[in-house]
Amino acid sequence: MVNQLLRLRGICVCLLSLLSFASLAIEPILPVPLEHGLDxxxxxxxxxxxxxxxxxxxxxxxxxxxxxxxxxxxxxxxxxxxxxxxxxxxxxxxxxxxxxxxxxxxxxxxxxxxxxxxxxxxxxxxxxxxxxxxxxxxxxxxxxxxxxxxxxxxxxxxxxxxxxxxxxxxSLITPNARFDQYLRGDVGAISSDEKHGYDLFKSYGCVSCHQGVNVGGNLFQRLGIFADPFKKKGRVITKADQGRFLVTGDDDDMHVFRVPSLRNVALTAPYLHDGSQKTLEDAIKAMAKAQLGEKLPDRDVKLIAKFLRTLTGEYKGESMERETSVLGDSATSPRNDG
CATH class of the missing domain: 1.10.760.10 (Cytochrome c-like domain)
Structure with a gap:
């Protein structure tokens, strides 16, 4: 009887693991390859x-x-x-x-x-x-x-x-981010808050532009679908703001940019093509307003930021993750933010 119960328990554990792996296999984000395979x-x-x-x-x-x-x-x-x-x-x-x-x-x-x-x-x-x-x-x-x-x-x-x-x-790939470990089946690699942040990232629609192995970087999009970020008081439109129009000359490409990758995004402040957003939380709020037409609650902003920090990978076998600031739970670049 004991052996049967142990066998049944083992089967249940295997089934739960398979179900967990199957759910991760259909995620819109893929892990970075562990090796680059180059000379x-x-x-x-x-x-x-x-x-x-x-x-x-x-x-x-x-x-x-x-x-x-x-x-x-x-x-x-x-x-x-x-x-x-x-x-x-x-x-x-x-x-x-x-x-x-x-x-x-x-x-x-x-x-x-x-x-x-x-x-x-x-x-x-x-x-x-x-x-x-x-x-x-x-x-x-x-x-x-x-x-x-x-x-x-x-x-x-x-x-x-x-x-x-x-x-x-x-060769400059950064594999084995904690979120990639999660995608590969280690469900304990990220916290419940970070998982909640990922769920919000998907439910708000951020993932419509930021998906795939690089969490972005794979399509073009207009900056300012729901709110024009170039109409801020005192904002002077620059040549760089014209985006892909400078490449194609097509009016439809005005303010269109390649969607940036969010890999290691916690390390790359300030944000956007003009460096106008100093912190990760600032960038989340700005993008939610301009691209999704949403004003996110502060709690949701912090949760999404927590998820994004799990995208920091490894370089040369060493983790690139940095400690976040206690004040406001905000990670900013330790370098000059201009």
Missing amino acids: ERRVALGDRLFHDPRISPDGVRACTQCHDLGEGGDDGNKLSEASTNRLFLINSPTLFNVSLNYHLAWRGAFKSLDTHKRKTFLRSNGVDYSPEAVVERISGDDYYPAAFAEAYADGLIFDNLVDALVTFER
Whole structure:
């Protein structure tokens, strides 16, 4: 009798586990792959180039100036600074999980990392910055010629330099976020409040734009479906506010942007294309009003923010999660918010 009860208990546990797994399998968000599967020699080369200022137009600023991989993969500023010491009119997006995006940059101007890299190199702002010049800058280095010869049959040429950078950027995935652990069946990986926040994220409709493996990054959407965020008192419309219109010239694309990924969003304040929202809670409120026509209760805002913080993954095997502030339960970037 005891053995039968134990067997029955085991069957019940298995059935509950299967039911739990089945319910998670139909979620609108998918976990980030645990491995990138790329050539580690090329990843290492790209990593070195990414941190090397010599490949930039002014020879002073490395890619890390705008994309700090020790933080959220962005620069933590409201607006980014160009290599010519002037401000771009747009917020620097994160490079973490960039390979999982559909199109690149806020306006979706680039369809691939390769295209983006080549355009970046050729946009010289008057500096002598041809592909040949880039290769020449590093060809006398003690490291690069031998490393390229090992990783590529034709060695150090511009196409391989671009490929190494692209390969490194493709490696910048951040798997094993607590929410991904939950999606893979560990129902205890997130708290009841965080689970409630996820349920609200779905029921309010946030998930209609922020879904898939990157929790966004896979479609375009107009900013201001229900409320125009550009009509704030004293708000001056900038060129950057025109969004995808600057790419297509189509009036229907005015104020249309690529929906950003929400992976590691707790680390990438300030938010939106213009860096206008300082905290995660501010961004949730602003998006609810502009995109959903909702004024969310403060409790719901905090719960959704708690869920979003579970999307912070791991980089190089280490968790990227940060402690949140006790005041207002709000996590903001520890860097300059502009």
